[in-house]
Amino acid sequence: MSLTRPASTCRAVLISAIASGQGKTTVTAALARRLVREGKRVRVFKTGPDFLDPMLLARASGAPVHPLDLWMVGVEASRQRLADAARDADVILVEGVMGLYDGKPSSADLARAFGLPVLLVVDASAMAQTVGAVVCGLRDYGPCKVLGVIANRVASSGHATMVAESLRDVALVATLPRQTASLPERHLGLVQADEVADLDALLDTLADALVLRDGVDNWPLLQFDAAEDRHSNQHSALLTGKTIAIARDAAFAFVYPANIDCLHALGADIVFFSPLADDAIPANADAVYLPGGYPELHAETLADAHAWRASIREADAAGMPILAECGGMMALADMLVDAQGVSWPMAGVLTGTVRMQTKLAGLGMQSLPTAHGHVRGHTFHYSRFDTSLVPHAHTTRQRDGSAGEAVYLRGALHASYFHAYFPSQPHAIAALLGADLTMPMTMTTHAMPDAITNHKANP
Template identity: 65%
Template sequence: MTQAGARMVLVSAIASGQGKTTVTAALARRCLDMGQRVRVFKVGPDFIDPMLLERASGAPVHTLDLWMVGLESCRRQLAAAAVDADVVLIEGVMGLYDGQPSAADLARSFDIPVLAVIDAGAMAQTAGAVVLGLRDYGPVRLAGVVANRVGSERHAQMVRDSLRGVPLLATLPKQAQKMPERHLGLVTPGEVEHIDTLLDTLADQLQLDDAAWDALAPQLPEQALPQEPAAPLLAGKTVAIARDAAFCFLYAANLDTLREMGARLVFFSPLLDEPVPGEADIVWLPGGYPELHGATLAGAGSWRESIRTAHAAGKPILAECGGMMAVAGSITDQDGRTWPMAGLLPGDVTMQKRLGALGAQGLATSHGLLRGHTFHYSRLDTPLTPSARTVKHPSGAEGEAVYRAGSLTATYFHAFFQSNPVAACDLLMGEAR
């Protein structure tokens, strides 16, 4: 018997900071507790929120973005999830209508109802005006409302009465403990003590209107065009990937793309002073938080010597954002302390209080545009002249620099490999052009 589909909602809000991630995590854990199979997606470029949502749902969290990921790839992922799961939750990005494309654009593209999260901590009846504005501005199909930071049942009733027939699908009380944040967003789940207890508490505190939830009809998005298999450009190659608390910004789709191109993946931890695996043909240092681990990385002699040896041997090395910071001459952290790094890239990195760059960008190559994004609070001062620059989306303005130093390719740009596997392979191999 063919499954009729899954209950699908896009969780969004009027702005960042309303509690989208908290509500999505609580709802995912609540559905799991009810014995339902749950899949969660995240709209837009993001590494950190998916880590928490993966912990809450027990399944990998992939990215949906009409520009970076593409319409048909998003369709394929949603159609597959609707067959495999009972519930599909999609956390939006920023406010519902922010960005080009926005979370609302994604919802309308696949006729997915929106679940509006309202921070009701400092409002009551005005919630109705906010919700009706979110619904009608686009418009979007509205599944209901989750009122976050509700103070009492009377407070919840005032919000409910203001909604003019829109279901108050759930409420969540003010939290004694909230997920801590830092300059790039939430801290990673591994850094939060008793994270599963916190998620269980959120699920228990989510007051769900079961009748309104059950009234949401399952959906089965139409099948997408078949995906062309990636060319086996990395067949027989071993890609060594740094992965630990300092190098944790990895799209699951990027790893999938490398495997689809035939690569064998091995992982190592610079923080544990693990050297680059000797069998590596290519080394990838992804983004993360090296600035939080300056002392450890500075003291990791085996790791530093091994990456220098790989560079001297001409092995292709891709150093992406935090990875680039770790192969520069030094990092000066938020407290003004300077830590020596691997020194493959001439220049030094300094953390700063103001945002360095944020947004979607693409790298033009002979194989077409390789899409991705940037997000950092540091700056690199280097004498090198960039070998290329990305282009900001949608403005077309000049974006991040791409540097070459021997076999090293280094940039703040986070490439989404699936958007152009051939160009991603060239970037990894140091042959991007």
């Protein structure tokens, strides 16, 4: 039995494109900043697993950016996110992933699931009238409901006119001219927001350059209904009384905001510490969470962080639960060989050497099997871990069910390249962080309909 919450109305769109590299994030950030400066309350979401784009979009909109995904987050949990946002916002922007129809489920699947009209971003720098053919193809292939087009990298007002004339019955909603400054990138995607000098000035420049040909007040109002389970606010106290120490700095920044919310909902107290600042694990910690990030860019600093390295070795020796994801696992190895071939000593908790490479080593949606259910998430890394350790298990690829990332388990230490989305199975996460599983559990986890569960995502 469920309780139906009041419907929420809001103007909302999904921003997509024909492929990556068209400028979706830049356009979404520019639009968000523009609307915020006009006094609108804006909430932004990102389709699929991502850590870097949401950091930038959060800065542009002034609010946390959560993922929406029919598989990893779940249909009803995504619907709930939209309904909650619609109660507080005037406009919701959902940035798509890759091209409109890429992946299963795709951005188009997400748009259709929640009735979101699509704004198509097209890089018009090397096109004029052909933009119309691209847009008509994207609209009709699905088909998909297209609200309009944002033409990116437009050369002039005359160029914009040619693009508008090519669109036939589709509106040219906005244009963004070619920019001399752009958002910097590195091997995993955009540079972290806090690392970009004068980021707010850059966002303001993009917002100023965006030419809106019609106001968003003319966009259709959408209604979002969400059912809330009657137990949804009766969270389990599995981590009550426990303090989770979470590494947080430029080397360990890949954390879903929902993961932190989930730990709070489980009753945990949270303290943050910085390995880059050579912080030892806080003395009151009962468990440690080492998220992913860019340890390879800070290997020299981590190698010199003697207090941090000694404290994590002591915590491991004492049997403290440690959950290490991707970059967190890399920092626990004996050595890390960076992209220049220089070797740096790491914490020495896990036997083996991490080696950076130019070839992508892991990408895609995966799930982690545990005794308390499957935890959903993803993997994305450019390094490999050369080790004599025997994996305790492997994750499962959502695309085809094959074995994915190795999972290393030794005592209370759990390490893998896998990034977990904690709300997909809070009970399992609590267990990994040392919960007393003899306690009764009331927290519910979302269930996916077969139609979504059986989708196979492209990596």
